[in-house]
Amino acid sequence: STMVLAACGGNSNSTGASEKGSDSASGEGGKRTIKVSIGVNDKHPEYEASLKFKELVEAESDDLTVEVYHSGQIADDRSAIEMLQFGTLDVTIPSTSPLVNFIPAYGVFDLPFTVPNEEVADKVLDGPFGDKMLEMVDQQGLVGLAWWENGFRNLTNDVKPVAGMEDVKGLKIRTMENEIHLDAWKALGANPTPMAFTELFTAMQQGTIDGQENPYPTILLSKYPEVQKHISNTNHVYTPFIFLFSKKIWEELSAEQQDIISKAAVEAGKFNRERTREVADESLETLKKEMTFTEIKEGEFEKFQEAVKPVIDKYKDKIGAEIVDEFLAEVDKAK
Ligand code: KDG
Structure with a gap:
């Protein structure tokens, strides 16, 4: 069936042990353009952090280029997630809330008045609970690479x-x-x-x-x-932002490319938290x-x-x- 084909397709040299998505395969790599889609505009700290991701990836890699598309030019959150599943888009960084339409467990982040402040959010997301939630997106053809901040609503x-x-x-x-x-x-x-x-x-x-x-x-x-x-x-x-990569495309990347991308997603996420908090106060x-x-x-x-x-x-x-x-x-x- 197509399911079996999809599971066995692509390059099957599963030697790639990256930090995240480590249970999935890696491929040949080669020259690639990574397209990132976000809904907010180019004034937003999420856009600044996406550019930071681009800078980090391009500094580390000779064959990866990153393009960032803001203001939902490519798609809104829900369609962007679907594009990742189909392998027609590489990255989106949505609020976790639209993900609930794909993975009901993600609703845990939507329960109102549960998280008291950013420090608590950081601890929970950076600990074993956050890791478990990131891994959970695998079942939907996604690779969860990092938590970024949107902020309290x-x-x-x-x-x-x-x-x-x-x-x-x-x-x-x-x-x-x-x-x-x-x-x-x-x-x-x-x-x-x-x-x-x-x-x-x-x-x-x-x-x-x-x-x-x-x-x-x-x-x-x-x-x-x-x-x-x-x-x-x-x-x-x-409701945090989640850095999502298309699993289909992920498995075509070399283990080295996967490693560069996952590290950059986490690093840009740290920058994103700092900037978001400064910008929140000023805003x-x-x-x-x-x-x-x-x-x-x-x-x-x-x-x-x-x-x-x-x-x-x-x-x-x-x-x-x-x-x-x-x-x-x-x-x-x-x-
Ligand atoms: O880039 C993120 C946006 O697409 C979106 O998730 C922003 O929180 C948001 C909302 O209200 O839809």
């Missing part, structure tokens, strides 16, 4: 200041294409719609939605203040000037958390109870 809208639960009621909020986010916003009383990132600006401009949620750098650098008046520090979820300062910033009132986070509890219970089995418990235990340990 915050709510903006064009209708009213949001200081608590009451204010969220009825707001038309764009969510990523992810059922947990959709249900969480419903549980908070909002009226959510899933949509690709590439369609978001136009939807806000045309007023088909009232608001959206993203980390401060994305909000500022994507020029959302032009179409949104209000912003609040909801910090409701930390918030600017956003406070360009929008109305409303602090979430005391006691309201507790209300949010209470309201989303049934959503966490609902998805626990779908994600895998063991994964959820392991994640929460790792988060606790890291605190």
Whole structure:
């Protein structure tokens, strides 16, 4: 069958032992152009880090060239992941949330109000739990090479200041294409719609939605203040970026090329975290000037958390109870 052919196809000299994706084969290598697709624009720290990845790979390798495509020019997150599966695109670095449509266990990162800060996120992602999650993407024809940072997500809208639960009621909020986010916003009383990132600006401009949620750098650098008046520090979820490589293409690379690429992905990820954190602080300062910033009132986070509890219970089995418990235990340990 095609399955068997695919599994045996390509070069079968499986001597390649790279750090990640070590259970997959390596091939002949040769001259290659690695195409990277991201959804955010060329002002974003994710783009800067993608250029860092390019620089590191090209410095180490004579036969690899990297091209970075921003603003979803190649594809939105979900289609980009599919292209990786088909072997028609090499790399994408999406939020983990759209991956849930392929691997339900990834929903563990979408559970709201679980990760308290970036330091805890780093510890969990850089430890055995993070490694296990990276390895898990193999079943979908992907190679997970590194965790990058997107940041904590915050709510903006064009209708009213949001200081608590009451204010969220009825707001038309764009969510990523992810059922947990959709249900969480419903549980908070909002009226959510899933949509690709590439369609978001136009939807806000045309007023088909009232608001959206993203980390401060994305909000500022994507020029959302032009179409949104209000912003609040909801910090409701930390969904990391994941550096994904097409398994099909990966197995055609030489072991040496694989090694160069996995090291560069991790190294550029460190740069990405540093830059993202600097840019997040600067972005918030600017956003406070360009929008109305409303602090979430005391006691309201507790209300949010209470309201989303049934959503966490609902998805626990779908994600895998063991994964959820392991994640929460790792988060606790890291605190
Ligand atoms: O490059 C990443 C983007 O495509 C996307 O993942 C950004 O968090 C995002 C969103 O809101 O869709």
